[in-house]
Amino acid sequence: MTTAIESQYHFTAEVKSKGKQQNRDGWAMVVDWKLPGSQYDLTLYGQDWETVRDVVMDEKGQGPLCIFTINQGNLKKDKTGQYSSDYFWDMVGIEQTWIAGDGERVASDEAPPVQAPPKPNPAPAPPARTPAPKDQPFEIPPNPAALGACHNHAVDFIVRGILPVPEGRELFGWVRELRDSFYREINQAPVAPLHYCYQHDQERRQGPDGGWGHKLPKEADDHADSYCIEGREGWRVFDASQR
Numbered sequence: 001m002t003t004a005i006e007s008q009y010h011f012t013a014e015v016k017s018k019g020k021q022q023n024r025d026g027w028a029m030v031v032d033w034k035l036p037g038s039q040y041d042l043t044l045y046g047q048d049w050e051t052v053r054d055v056v057m058d059e060k061g062q063g064p065l066c067i068f069t070i071n072q073g074n075l076k077k078d079k080t081g082q083y084s085s086d087y088f089w090d091m092v093g094i095e096q097t098w099i100a101g102d103g104e105r106v107a108s109d110e111a112p113p114v115q116a117p118p119k120p121n122p123a124p125a126p127p128a129r130t131p132a133p134k135d136q137p138f139e140i141p142p143n144p145a146a147l148g149a150c151h152n153h154a155v156d157f158i159v160r161g162i163l164p165v166p167e168g169r170e171l172f173g174w175v176r177e178l179r180d181s182f183y184r185e186i187n188q189a190p191v192a193p194l195h196y197c198y199q200h201d202q203e204r205r206q207g208p209d210g211g212w213g214h215k216l217p218k219e220a221d222d223h224a225d226s227y228c229i230e231g232r233e234g235w236r237v238f239d240a241s242q243r
């Protein structure tokens, strides 16, 4: 029997320490996250200091909260590969979570997250406000600043109990799911026309009385037409001129 080991993990964790590797050039970082089945905090290694330039430890020795993507690397010496900790793990992505919505510091310009896996022909980055239709296959690299803001909102909604982690779900997956749907369906959604009905996801038309409404699907064949009127959401108005 073989135990399946994930070949990639994506998680949010605080950086506990960052420094130079002992025996060679390059950096080492301990993060507040453990591989499944391991009792030790994960240590990540890398050669390129640019990658971790924005990971700054504060005066109390606390590091930032980052979103990591790691891929399984080589098997460690004298290990069987039975456990995930038998392998080296290569950091293929790191994103800061502290990106401020007020533009005080926009990490995207300074430290683009390392993309994983590398795409064969990455499309040129779009202007920041390009709407991405929901059903478009997601090839445009996401705007890191906007994604960071969506991540912050997702965490905020969870912490406030507005969108708590559903039973049976784990936190990180839920944060990612919220972040992605905020990003795709809100942040990058095209701006709707005036008088749009967000509840039924359709445009309203102006009626003869000047009010804005759209037809609602009939509940029974012999019912008269009914309307959803702006300002009276949740009502089923049977004569659009009666307001």
Ligand SMILES: [Zn+2]
Pocket: 197, 198, 199, 200, 201, 214, 228, 229
């Ligand atoms: Zn409506």
